[in-house]
Amino acid sequence: MDQLIQLKTRGLIIQDDNRVISYLRSVGYYRLTGYMFHLQTNDGNHTFQENTSFDDVILHYKFDNKLRILLLSYLDRIEVALRARLIDNYSINLGFFWYVDSNYYENKNIHDIITSEVISRFNDPQERFLRAYKSKYTSETYPPANMGMEILSFGKLSKMFEGLINDSTKLEIAKSLTLPNAAILASWLNHLTNVRNACAHHSRIWNRKFSAERPVIPSRKDYKFNGDIPENFNTTLYGVISIIIRLLSVINPNNSFEAKVLSLFQEYPQINFRKMGFPNGWEKNPAWKPWTNKL
Known part of the structure; x- marks a missing residue:
């Protein structure tokens, strides 16, 4: 395997080839390289620091x-x-x-993002509590805040x-x-x-x-x-x-x-x-x- 050979060429100590190959297949070479950079020298060739082993890489990964x-x-x-x-x-x-009243927002763009998200989720409700509310209050455009907040992500x-x-x-x-x-x-x-x-x-x-x-x-x-x-x-x-x-x-x-x-x-x-x-x-x-x- 080319990636295994490359790691050895760069000075990484490998005691079990099959173990390394297993990690490369299950985790991926690219992801594992993120746990290698701090173990390498600054020579521009990604050479590993002296006595660095694959176990060191996996320890940081875990x-x-x-x-x-x-x-x-x-x-x-x-x-x-x-x-x-x-x-x-x-x-x-x-x-x-x-939460749907723009007067309570200093940033109207954020108001639009929030209300659009809620309307989209309310128009095609996947959550049981939204379906129950919508079937009972058929004239409502939005759910109340206690429901509307539940469908917003941490970021929103x-x-x-x-x-x-x-x-x-x-x-x-x-x-x-x-x-x-x-x-x-x-x-x-x-x-x-x-x-x-x-x-x-x-x-x-x-x-x-x-x-x-x-x-x-x-x-x-x-x-x-x-x-x-x-x-x-x-x-x-x-x-x-x-x-x-x-x-x-x-x-x-x-x-x-x-x-x-x-x-x-x-x-x-x-x-x-x-x-x-x-x-x-x-x-x-x-x-x-x-x-x-x-x-």
Whole structure:
């Protein structure tokens, strides 16, 4: 197999050819190369660093896979909490069909995107609750907010929150999640949407740089993260994990996300966590420390 020969030519230590071929067929050469770059020299020929073996590649692949699954499971909780807050906080003040009124949106384009999505799903309902509502209320064009929000993805919900006018209800949601204003929360939600999409599409995540839609990091004393925050905090997994822990500290104070992250790190001590944005000494003084202690 040409790919196997190429890996050997580049200096990768391979003890079992059949094992490598099996991974190449089941995972794919292109996907696996994403876990090789940091193990190679900068000579322009993709030569592997001395004593690098195929086991090193697979170790990072397996770590990344477990990390993606862990992130997805807890990002789902943030998505559900955002949906509940949008439904409850706005519906109480504005009624069950508030989300289709363009007057409540600062960004009318986002209003059009949201309503078009809901209309499309409502006209050809696949969900049982939509079919039941539509058969009973035949004159309605839209479902009420508690149903309409359920058919929107995390990305659409995040964009909806960003596009709403900056009123007391929007600020109330941000404050309930330990943030000083809605703009910061909107940036966090858009950022986490990108993380969630990368995880859902099985993209390499562990040392990824998230350069699009960077989250705003609060600087005011009562809202800032703990310790000295690295310059790349809002583009790396260190920032992502810190943001998730902070949101979960309010949404689900007894969650086990932090413990599971630390357990995963202990399972893979060979991982260079600095490539994930973690600074020296983070174990004793993590960015999220005040939030796990205070809330």
